[in-house]
Amino acid sequence: MEQHRTRPAQYGPRRGRAPLPPQGRGPVAGGGPRRAVAARPATARAPAARPATRPVPPVARAVRALRGMPNPRLTGLGGGLFCAAVMLVLGFLDQLLFGASLTVYGVLFLPVCLLTALWVRRGDLLTAPVVVPIAFAVGLLTVAESGEGVDGRLMGLVTALATEAGWLYGGTLVAGSTVLVRRVRMLRRRRAAGAAGPTGAARSRTPA
Numbered sequence: 001m002e003q004h005r006t007r008p009a010q011y012g013p014r015r016g017r018a019p020l021p022p023q024g025r026g027p028v029a030g031g032g033p034r035r036a037v038a039a040r041p042a043t044a045r046a047p048a049a050r051p052a053t054r055p056v057p058p059v060a061r062a063v064r065a066l067r068g069m070p071n072p073r074l075t076g077l078g079g080g081l082f083c084a085a086v087m088l089v090l091g092f093l094d095q096l097l098f099g100a101s102l103t104v105y106g107v108l109f110l111p112v113c114l115l116t117a118l119w120v121r122r123g124d125l126l127t128a129p130v131v132v133p134i135a136f137a138v139g140l141l142t143v144a145e146s147g148e149g150v151d152g153r154l155m156g157l158v159t160a161l162a163t164e165a166g167w168l169y170g171g172t173l174v175a176g177s178t179v180l181v182r183r184v185r186m187l188r189r190r191r192a193a194g195a196a197g198p199t200g201a202a203r204s205r206t207p208a
Helices: 058-068 076-097 102-119 122-140 149-163 165-205
Strands: none
Touching: 076 102, 076 122, 102 122, 102 165, 122 149, 122 165, 149 165
C-alpha cells in the first residue's frame, strides 16, 4: 500500500514572495512610522450670559443730553449778548407763531437762562444773574403791547414786566442756582487739588 507523505506546515513566509507591510503603520514623508491620532471630540462652549440692561432714569438721560451739547465759554459781556439775542429771536417767533403770547415767551425764557449760566466762564459766573433780567426786558419789546409813540412803548413794556414778573424772577432764580452749584463744585475741586498736592509731594519724597 502506498503511504501518502504529509508535508509539515510551513509557518514562515514563503520563498519568493515579499512580506506584507504591518497593518496600521504606513510610510510617512519624514521616514518614520505613522501614528494614529485619536480625534478629540469638540466641546461646544456655552454662550456667555449677557448682563441684563437696567433702565436709565430720565434724570440721567437729561444729564447725558446736557453733557453732549456744545460747551462754549462766554465772557460776562458775551453771555449778556447771547441771552439778549436769543430772547429777541424767540420774541419774534412768538409774535409770528403764537400771536405774541407772554406765557410762551416766559416759558422759553427759562432754558435760555439755564444755558447762559452754564456757558459763562468761571471768572464771570456772577454776571449771569445780572444779564438775564436785562435780556428778558430786551426781548419783551417784541411781544409787549405798545401804544403810539415812545411813551406808549414804555408803558407797554412796564405793564408786561409787572404782569410777567413771575417768569422774570423764575429765570433769574434758575440762573442764580446754576451759578451757585458751579461755584460750589469749583471750590470743592480746588480744595481736593490742594489736599492732593502735599500728599503727592510727600509720597514722592519717601524712599520706595
